[in-house]
Amino acid sequence: MSAPDIQLRDFHGGLHLPANKDISTSQPVRRAPLPSRLVIPLQQHIGEPAAPLVKPGDRVLKGQRIARAEGFVSVPSHASSSGTVVEIDEYPVPHPSGLGMTCIMIELDGEDKWIEPEAEIADFTSLDPSELRNRVREAGIVGLGGAGFPSYIKMNPGPGRRIDLLIVNGAECEPYISCDDMLMRERPDEILGGIAILLHALQAERCVIAVEDNKPTAIVSLQAELARRGEDRIQLIELPTRYPTGGERQLIRLLTGREVPARGLPADIGMICHNPATVAAIYRAIYRREPLISRIVTVTGEGVAAPCNLEALIGTPVSELIEACGGYTSAVDRLIMGGPMMGFSLTTDAVPVIKTTNCLLATTPRELSHPKAPMPCIRCGECAEVCPADLLPQQLYWYAHTRDFDKTQDYNLFDCIECGCCAYVCPSHIPLVQYYRFAKTEIWAQERERQRSELARQRHQVRLERIERDKRERTERLREKKRALKEPAASGEDPKTAAIQAALERAKARKAAAAVAPRNISDLTPEQQRMIAEVDERRRAAARDRAGSKTGAK
Amino acid sequence: MEFRTYSSPHLSPASDVSVVMRRVLYALGPGLVCAWWFFGWGVIFNTLFASLAAVAAEALMLRLRHRPVGPQLSDNSALLTGVLLGLALPPLAPWWVAVIGGLFAIVVAKQLYGGLGHNPFNPAMIGYVVVLISFPREMTYWPNAADSGMRALTLIESLDWSLLGNLPPDVSLDALTRATPMDSAKIELGLGNTLSEIRTEPLFGDFGGHGFEWINLWFLVGGLWLLYTRTIRWQIPVGMLASLFGISLIFFVSDPDSYLSPLFQLFSGATMLGAFFIATDPVSASTTPRGRIIYGAGIGIITYLIRTWGGYPEGIAFGVLLMNMAAPTIDYYTQPRAFGHQRDGE
Numbered sequence: 001m002s003a004p005d006i007q008l009r010d011f012h013g014g015l016h017l018p019a020n021k022d023i024s025t026s027q028p029v030r031r032a033p034l035p036s037r038l039v040i041p042l043q044q045h046i047g048e049p050a051a052p053l054v055k056p057g058d059r060v061l062k063g064q065r066i067a068r069a070e071g072f073v074s075v076p077s078h079a080s081s082s083g084t085v086v087e088i089d090e091y092p093v094p095h096p097s098g099l100g101m102t103c104i105m106i107e108l109d110g111e112d113k114w115i116e117p118e119a120e121i122a123d124f125t126s127l128d129p130s131e132l133r134n135r136v137r138e139a140g141i142v143g144l145g146g147a148g149f150p151s152y153i154k155m156n157p158g159p160g161r162r163i164d165l166l167i168v169n170g171a172e173c174e175p176y177i178s179c180d181d182m183l184m185r186e187r188p189d190e191i192l193g194g195i196a197i198l199l200h201a202l203q204a205e206r207c208v209i210a211v212e213d214n215k216p217t218a219i220v221s222l223q224a225e226l227a228r229r230g231e232d233r234i235q236l237i238e239l240p241t242r243y244p245t246g247g248e249r250q251l252i253r254l255l256t257g258r259e260v261p262a263r264g265l266p267a268d269i270g271m272i273c274h275n276p277a278t279v280a281a282i283y284r285a286i287y288r289r290e291p292l293i294s295r296i297v298t299v300t301g302e303g304v305a306a307p308c309n310l311e312a313l314i315g316t317p318v319s320e321l322i323e324a325c326g327g328y329t330s331a332v333d334r335l336i337m338g339g340p341m342m343g344f345s346l347t348t349d350a351v352p353v354i355k356t357t358n359c360l361l362a363t364t365p366r367e368l369s370h371p372k373a374p375m376p377c378i379r380c381g382e383c384a385e386v387c388p389a390d391l392l393p394q395q396l397y398w399y400a401h402t403r404d405f406d407k408t409q410d411y412n413l414f415d416c417i418e419c420g421c422c423a424y425v426c427p428s429h430i431p432l433v434q435y436y437r438f439a440k441t442e443i444w445a446q447e448r449e450r451q452r453s454e455l456a457r458q459r460h461q462v463r464l465e466r467i468e469r470d471k472r473e474r475t476e477r478l479r480e481k482k483r484a485l486k487e488p489a490a491s492g493e494d495p496k497t498a499a500i501q502a503a504l505e506r507a508k509a510r511k512a513a514a515a516v517a518p519r520n521i522s523d524l525t526p527e528q529q530r531m532i533a534e535v536d537e538r539r540r541a542a543a544r545d546r547a548g549s550k551t552g553a554k
Numbered sequence: 555m556e557f558r559t560y561s562s563p564h565l566s567p568a569s570d571v572s573v574v575m576r577r578v579l580y581a582l583g584p585g586l587v588c589a590w591w592f593f594g595w596g597v598i599f600n601t602l603f604a605s606l607a608a609v610a611a612e613a614l615m616l617r618l619r620h621r622p623v624g625p626q627l628s629d630n631s632a633l634l635t636g637v638l639l640g641l642a643l644p645p646l647a648p649w650w651v652a653v654i655g656g657l658f659a660i661v662v663a664k665q666l667y668g669g670l671g672h673n674p675f676n677p678a679m680i681g682y683v684v685v686l687i688s689f690p691r692e693m694t695y696w697p698n699a700a701d702s703g704m705r706a707l708t709l710i711e712s713l714d715w716s717l718l719g720n721l722p723p724d725v726s727l728d729a730l731t732r733a734t735p736m737d738s739a740k741i742e743l744g745l746g747n748t749l750s751e752i753r754t755e756p757l758f759g760d761f762g763g764h765g766f767e768w769i770n771l772w773f774l775v776g777g778l779w780l781l782y783t784r785t786i787r788w789q790i791p792v793g794m795l796a797s798l799f800g801i802s803l804i805f806f807v808s809d810p811d812s813y814l815s816p817l818f819q820l821f822s823g824a825t826m827l828g829a830f831f832i833a834t835d836p837v838s839a840s841t842t843p844r845g846r847i848i849y850g851a852g853i854g855i856i857t858y859l860i861r862t863w864g865g866y867p868e869g870i871a872f873g874v875l876l877m878n879m880a881a882p883t884i885d886y887y888t889q890p891r892a893f894g895h896q897r898d899g900e
Binding site: 391 | 555556557558559560561562563564565566567568569570571573574622625626629631669670671672787836837839841842843846885889890891892893894895896
């Protein structure tokens with residue numbers, strides 16, 4: 001498979017939305033003031049939560065690993081500044097569910113003292129891709145565009161897969177958000193440096209940086225950096241501004257005309273997408289050995305006094321960032337993490353900034369009015385006209401609303417990316433996306449239930465079989481015994497006495513066996529012992545291998 | 555600080571059902587004026603009575619069903635049903651025909667099924683068919699066109715006729731009414747006349763029925779405006795007009811003396827009103843892009859069959875209702891290929 005042509009095509013649907021990005025891009029990115037306290041959730045990514053490595057009372061330094069990755073789809077967390085761990089407990093976190101999560105609370109000492117840095121490396125090309133991946137994982141890097149998928153996994157195309165094209169998704173198509181725009185304006189070197197690392201790690205030949213044409217400053221800045229480097233593997237593409245161009249699948253379709261299979265990943269068609277902030281974080285992780293402890297956050301909306309972009313430490317309470325932007329305006333009534341189309345509403349600003357916090361949008365009823373009362377669906381099909389996944393939102397709604405979940409799946413519910421285009425154009429003001437989320441959750445719950453009952457059914461089946469078998473064996477034994485009793489014993493003893501004698505001996509043996517601690521490895525046959533030895537040997541070998549790869553990696 | 559939470563997307567929706575319905579009403583304007591000019595005040599009274607009955611029935615039913623009357627009435631959908639029904643009725647039909655049609659359309663065909671969005675059939679066409687079957691005589695009261703030189707009723711005379719059934723002493727009902735061009739063509743063809751003879755009668759215009767051709771043209775203009783403003787999509791009208799044109803062309807070419815020309819089919823009866831305003835009722839129509847073409851095409855074909863061989867002069871109402879029945883099935887089999895899914899047969 002060769003690298004696809006880059007030639008702008010089209011995807012179905014989408015919307016032209018008022019961008020509202022200018023309000024936060026007039027000033028350069030500022031560093032947010034050091035908070036007095038950090039709240040670092042153990043899960044800021046898709047996958048398994050990290051496991052804490054510190055306990056209350058421990059002193060931690062900036063950049064120190066305070067939680068380790070647990071499982072494959074997981075990354076560690078780091079202290080974003082120096083101080084003392086005061087608590088590890090449930091705390092409100094930014095999550096659509098509004099539920100809390102275990103967090104590590106650090107009281108900062110204000111010194112912002114770094115952990116002893118590891119030696120910087122001059123040339124990353126001396127490292128092999130697996131080592132680069134390890135370092136990216138150790139740096140705790142996840143997709144910073146909002147999904148929070150551990151980035152190191154996306155640096156591994158997997159056996160037999162080739163990546164022809166790396167796409168840096170700088171579309172940033174959602175209104176209000178401008179953190180990637182600012183990053184591309186101010187730190188094109190980090191982005192291009194990160195791309196070089198990723199191309200090496202993926203063994204890919206080409207990269208496209210895709211930017212919507214409403215970010216001319218970012219485009220100029222990237223172009224200048226490209227010219228300075230004389231990098232010919234990287235191509236900068238201006239995209240027409242349309243929501244949701246930044247959707248990974250829509251962007252790939254737009255750039256190459258190819259569609260990622262519905263149940264597949266971009267890697268299945270030889271492409272990988274990364275967000276520019278992720279790419280810059282990878283650059284810093286590899287060159288400066290700096291874990292992901294801060295990110296650029298857009299703080300915007302009519303609800304804040306002075307909208308801007310802030311470089312914020314992960315774990316900074318949202319309220320402090322709002323403070324840094326001059327606080328709320330009086331009419332504020334809604335606080336959103338993310339953008340106005342796909343972001344979720346926060347109940348409180350006590351939650352911390354996490355790795356996926358790209359935007360904090362505080363709005364007034366004037367800019368985002370309260371939802372109107374929904375009217376019945378008239379099946380006008382406007383939603384289908386704008387659906388970028390080519391679904392029939394009106395039919396999905398109909399079946400989700402009547403709880404006919406099988407039908408919703410016939411209509412490809414799970415291809416819905418929840419972009420919100422349908423709800424935006426709905427003349428009946430139906431909160432369509434909410435219905436789809438509801439249907440998805442119900443289906444997941446049913447699926448879990450089904451799996452559980454299937455397991456229970458299988459267990460029951462096995463149990464019935466076992467009972468049946470036991471019964472068979474018992475009757476068999478009984479028959480044997482009866483036959484033995486009938487036959488005259490060779491020794492001339494009375495068969496009955498012999499049987500009683502045997503039973504007594506068996507009982508005695510049982511008692512003796514119970515007296516010593518019963519162990520399932522005593523009385524093993526030589527065959528069994530040999531098998532155990534083999535298993536042990538395999539385990540030891542595997543442990544040696546792992547240790548070997550770790551030391552080799554250092 | 556604590557906040558109330560909302561579900562995404564947070565951006566407020568850009569359009570509104572009542573706006574959509576209002577646009578459709580505006581688009582009916584030119585055709586309505588043209589119909590009034592040719593067929594007199596009866597057009598206005600029919601529209602008025604049917605609308606009043608429809609809106610009153612909607613309000614009453616919403617109240618009985620304990621639904622918010624205000625917001626749901628303001629969506630204008632009942633008003634639109636009434637206007638469409640009124641425009642479909644013969645202008646000299648008495649007031650109670652319009653009222654019964656409007657009541658039936660809203661009470662039975664819409665509200666008993668659950669109100670807006672839940673009616674499987676087009677309410678206006680149900681109302682129309684009910685009065686067509688129940689009052690066959692009144693449903694033939696089509697007046698002479700205003701420019702035919704025949705006697706027409708004034709405003710007061712029309713009102714007197716519509717409400718009380720009184721005609722001015724100098725005129726009889728027979729003198730006032732006549733068969734529609736389509737009806738008359740069918741009768742004359744049945745008598746063994748050829749179309750080239752029939753079409754010389756003053757009942758026929760330049761390309762359609764006299765009067766009807768202009769009314770159709772103005773409904774076409776309104777319909778094009780709806781397309782331009784993206785209030786309706788092109789699939790249903792194009793599907794319907796293309797299939798009606800296509801099938802009539804086949805028969806016309808095979809025997810021009812026995813079959814009406816495609817142009818006549820498009821500009822007679824309620825073709826344009828049906829194609830742009832009635833068949834496009836989204837609630838009861840097919841909702842997929844491909845499905846809408848099939849749905850429209852089905853209406854065109856059924857309309858032609860009824861117009862040519864059926865017992866009724868006009869077939870659009872039956873075409874719409876029959877295709878309403880088929881819409882859910884059409885929808886199921888015409889889902890668009892979702893993003894990232896294989897094309898059929900690939």
